[in-house]
Amino acid sequence: MDPYGTLDPGANGQERPAPRLREAGTLRVLFRGARKRCPRCGERRIFDGWFTLAPSCPTCDLRFEREEGGFLGAMAVNYAVAIVFWLVVMAVGIALTVPVVPVAPLLAASIGVLTVVPVWFYPRSKTLWAAIEFLVVRSEPGYRSPPLVRDPRTKDLE
Numbered sequence: 001m002d003p004y005g006t007l008d009p010g011a012n013g014q015e016r017p018a019p020r021l022r023e024a025g026t027l028r029v030l031f032r033g034a035r036k037r038c039p040r041c042g043e044r045r046i047f048d049g050w051f052t053l054a055p056s057c058p059t060c061d062l063r064f065e066r067e068e069g070g071f072l073g074a075m076a077v078n079y080a081v082a083i084v085f086w087l088v089v090m091a092v093g094i095a096l097t098v099p100v101v102p103v104a105p106l107l108a109a110s111i112g113v114l115t116v117v118p119v120w121f122y123p124r125s126k127t128l129w130a131a132i133e134f135l136v137v138r139s140e141p142g143y144r145s146p147p148l149v150r151d152p153r154t155k156d157l158e
């Protein structure tokens, strides 16, 4: 693509459309969500602290919470991930100690897993859910990619 195309639109006698953000594939969108990044452009500076997700992306302007209470899905994702972690810990704990299963240590491990994992995964559950919602929005016929303001990939070099 010609990076100077928009600077001199009349140079070759025809108007060029403003460049638009190149959309990532579905897996990449979900992967970005799982890594606490903007699903659409990959921007990483979208959190204010550990728990507070910005209302929208500063780079591509994607709104993360589509509607009031829209992050109930994120809570469900977070619970599901915590339960999966807990089941793995229990299964391994029981498999390694059977037939004398130590109930008290497993109980302590359960409390630890079910406390630490939801806190650790909380911001990821929000961006992952935002990624799922973004994929739904993007599949609608009226969707258009936003104008390309700056390429978020160049910031990775900082």
Ligand SMILES: [Zn+2]
Binding pocket: 038, 039, 040, 041, 042, 043, 057, 058, 059, 060, 061, 062
């Ligand atoms: Zn973005």
